[in-house]
Amino acid sequence: xxxxxxxxxxxxxxxxxxxxxxxxxxxxxxxxxxxxxxxxxxxxxxxxxxxxxxxxxxxxxxxxxxxxxxxxxxxxxxxxxxxxxxxxxxxxxxxxxxxxxxxxxxxxxxxxxxxxxxxxxxxxxxxxxxxxxxxxxxxxxxxxxxxxxxxxxxxxxxxxxxxxxxxxxxxxxxxxxxxxxxxxxxxxxxxxxxxxxxxxxxxxxxxxxxxxxxxxxxxxxxxxxxxxxxxxxxxxxxxxxxxxxxxxxxxxxxxxxxxxxxxxxxxxxxxxxxxxxxxxxxxxxxxxxxxxxxxxxxxxxxxxxxxxxxxxxxxxxxxxxxxxxxxxxxxxxxxxxxxxxxxxxxxxxxxxxxxxxxxxxxxxxxxxxxxxxxxxxxxxxxxxxxxxxxxxxxxxxxxxxxxxxxxxxxxxxxxxxxxxxxxxxxxxx
Ligand SMILES: Cc1cc2nc3c(=O)[nH]c(=O)nc-3n(C[C@H](O)[C@H](O)[C@H](O)COP(=O)(O)OP(=O)(O)OC[C@H]3O[C@@H](n4cnc5c(N)ncnc54)[C@H](O)[C@@H]3O)c2cc1C
Numbered sequence: 356x357x358x359x360x361x362x363x364x365x366x367x368x369x370x371x372x373x374x375x376x377x378x379x380x381x382x383x384x385x386x387x388x389x390x391x392x393x394x395x396x397x398x399x400x401x402x403x404x405x406x407x408x409x410x411x412x413x414x415x416x417x418x419x420x421x422x423x424x425x426x427x428x429x430x431x432x433x434x435x436x437x438x439x440x441x442x443x444x445x446x447x448x449x450x451x452x453x454x455x456x457x458x459x460x461x462x463x464x465x466x467x468x469x470x471x472x473x474x475x476x477x478x479x480x481x482x483x484x485x486x487x488x489x490x491x492x493x494x495x496x497x498x499x500x501x502x503x504x505x506x507x508x509x510x511x512x513x514x515x516x517x518x519x520x521x522x523x524x525x526x527x528x529x530x531x532x533x534x535x536x537x538x539x540x541x542x543x544x545x546x547x548x549x550x551x552x553x554x555x556x557x558x559x560x561x562x563x564x565x566x567x568x569x570x571x572x573x574x575x576x577x578x579x580x581x582x583x584x585x586x587x588x589x590x591x592x593x594x595x596x597x598x599x600x601x602x603x604x605x606x607x608x609x610x611x612x613x614x615x616x617x618x619x620x621x622x623x624x625x626x627x628x629x630x631x632x633x634x635x636x637x638x639x640x641x642x643x644x645x646x647x648x649x650x651x652x653x654x655x656x657x658x659x660x661x662x663x664x665x666x667x668x669x670x671x672x673x674x675x676x677x678x679x680x681x682x683x684x685x686x687x688x689x690x691x692x693x694x695x696x697x698x699x700x701x702x703x704x705x706x707x708x709x710x711x712x713x714x715x716x717x718x719x720x721x722x723x724x725x726x727x728x729x730x731x732x733x734x735x736x737x738x739x740x741x742x743x744x745x746x747x748x749x750x751x752x753x754x755x756x757x758x759x760x761x762x763x764x765x766x767x768x769x770x771x772x773x774x775x776x777x778x779x780x781x782x783x784x
Pocket of ligand 1: 357358359360361362363380381382383386387388389390393394395422423424425444445446447448467470492493494496523596597630631632633637638639640641643
């Protein structure tokens with residue numbers, strides 16, 4: 356296993372349960388991947404994470420820390436050491452650079468590298484004025500950490516608007532409540548060192564037509580303005596630290612991601628399986644875990660020579676789907692979601708204490724009793740990602756159907772596993 360992040364740990368866990376001996380080579384001095392080095396403590400308390408890591412260690416997984424694949428160890432070395440297969444999940448631990456003049460000046464730092472310092476090395480202070488460029492989780496987490504470390508002013512610069520930010524919506528709202536200032540529709544174009552500060556020339560943007568993800572594309576305008584800060588954190592994207600020649604027979608897509616069979620993690624090289632962010636691009640802990648589990652099945656099937664061991668459900672055919680009986684809720688009593696306690700924003704920024712305090716036992720039981728098969732959209736994204744109809748798009752996190760592009764074929768009604776799409780007659784609002 357290469358990398359002790361969620362994907363590697365998920366794969367190791369399942370392979371141990373299947374009776375294999377598992378060794379994880381990890382470049383850092385501890386396990387957890389971005390769940391440890393990236394996600395800050397105020398969102399993921401370390402006691403909870405360490406408990407899960409202990410479970411995996413207790414299963415008898417061997418960890419070799421401080422070993423970087425591609426530098427300290429190669430595929431040839433692993434073969435020589437008689438490993439039967441390798442699962443590669445190094446994630447995307449490097450921040451992309453801005454690619455503008457001055458992006459290498461002191462004080463311009465990748466957000467992931469900075470979060471690593473905060474989470475692992477215990478960075479204790481920040482200068483008074485911090486700017487973060489980006490709109491994803493790393494950007495929002497960096498901004499909220501900067502506030503907690505005592506920054507007086509924290510601004511988040513994003514080239515689209517709040518509505519298009521890919522970060523978790525609740526986290527954006529919490530960041531703004533805590534005092535982060537969002538500057539929308541700007542992108543840094545040039546950075547210079549002014550006496551005692553960084554000066555950033557920002558290009559104003561406007562929103563154009565939607566791109567393939569349905570998000571409106573930012574387009575430059577003629578206007579610019581200059582802003583000043585003491586520290587500029589860059590969170591505009593992530594890249595892999597594994598050199599291409601370390602995995603010579605594993606194809607990559609145009610973004611440099613490893614190409615695998617998603618059901619088994621198999622690559623073009625029969626010795627190598629892969630998963631996690633290095634395959635999907637920046638995703639989530641759960642998706643990384645799932646890819647590790649799929650690869651555990653894939654590795655087991657390949658090593659045992661028994662393809663029936665691959666237990667991932669194959670895509671079902673349309674005829675079978677159409678014939679399937681559907682759950683139709685008749686009378687469902689609406690029950691409100693339980694609200695968890697969370698720290699007040701003014702109090703939250705004073706420490707790294709967990710902000711969302713979870714549900715108590717009674718609330719958890721009430722939440723578990725709520726009907727979750729209410730027939731409404733569960734944002735599984737089957738319609739957007741697998742169905743392929745151009746009429747589907749997303750606005751504010753909700754899936755919508757463009758009435759001009761919809762020709763009323765009705766297939767989506769069958770395709771939605773939650774029964775959230777119902778046919779309406781022409782002219783209905
Ligand atoms: C700031 C931030 C906030 C996030 N917030 C959330 C969230 O709220 N919810 C959520 O679900 N997801 C969140 N994510 C995403 C989530 O953390 C990742 O999708 C997930 O950790 C990916 O798992 P992985 O195992 O593929 O990679 P990683 O977690 O990146 O783990 C890869 C591991 O491989 C090691 N490694 C790298 N290169 C080598 C090498 N050459 N040799 C040996 N070891 C190597 C790394 O040190 C690391 O331990 C966040 C990510 C970031 C950065």
